[in-house]
Amino acid sequence: MQAFDQIQELWQKHEVEVKVSADEMLQQVKKEVNGLKLKSALNILGMSLSFIAIAALWIFYHFDSWTTHVGISITLAAIGVYTVILYRDHRLIAKSDYTVHPAAYLSALKIYQLNRYKLYDSLYWFYTVALSLGMIFYFIEMLSYLSLIQKVIAVGLTVLWMLFCSTLLRKAVIKREKERIALLIEKFERISSQISQPERI
Template sequence: MQAFDQIQELWQKHEVEVKVSADEMLQQAKKEVNGLKLKSALNIIGMLASFIAMASLWIFMHFESWTTHVGITIIISIVGIYTMILYRDYRLIAKTDFTAHPQEYLNNLKTYQLNRYKLYNSLYWFYTIALSLGIIFYFIEILNYLSTLQKAMAILLTFGWILFCSTILRKAVIKREKERISLLIEKFERISGQISTPE
């Protein structure tokens, strides 16, 4: 029994070094990059859909108040600007092939990470303030057509949603994306190390 305990203790102390080939690691990293590109592309598509919806509303609906036109102009402008920023960041991770230009891709990934940090911090607050201002101008005319209860619900739901997105949802997205991109950068650095250093 004592021999068994010694063997078990030895086994628990023994650490197995798992060697993952550069090829396997590259396949995993490429899969994660494709997921990142897909998520980024879906964000762009969502922003474009919002842009088109607001532009269609502006074109096909008749508004009497100048405030409504100002509100829609602000909303369309900020959504358009944000969409261009998202597209610029998407190009960073989509245009370079890691296998052909590993260092350039790694630099692009680090720039992407930095851009995302700016996007979710200072640029996000600019976006939220501009969007809120646009909604306020838009609501000046629109709320006149609603009952008091409908007005209260529209204001509560709209600004409640903005508050939820600005706090809880934003923090969760920042944390998840930061971990994901950092892990991806680490993987590509290890792959670069394995490719440049012969085993």
């Protein structure tokens, strides 16, 4: 049994170097880069549609209380700022051609990675606080039309949803995105090193 454990330990320490050409690596990352761009574009589209829907509600529906107007204004401002930040980051990964300039794309990807960390850290809490304030002001008028049970359900579901998004969902998204971007950066570093040091025959 001890011999088996030693063999298993040696096997785990043994690293097999798989040689993949820069062209093959570029083909591998092509799908990942396109997936990253698509996800980024869908995030921007979702935020833009949210902005339009809330703005349309504000324009076409009559509200009596000034607090509702304040709440919708805060919400629209938060969504607008967040959408602009998402668009700025999207341009980082969409503007360079990674097949022609992998080193330039690598540096843009590293900036994108840092921006995403900021987005999910301090900027996320700004967004959450702004949305919460907007909803509080909005609910002042809306809750006045509901019964006590409906008020409790509406506030309870809103609080639970925000807690879920701020904890479990946020952590899962951050973890998945960190791994995905780190893997892409690692692949582009390999591509850059293979291009700068061509294989010897």
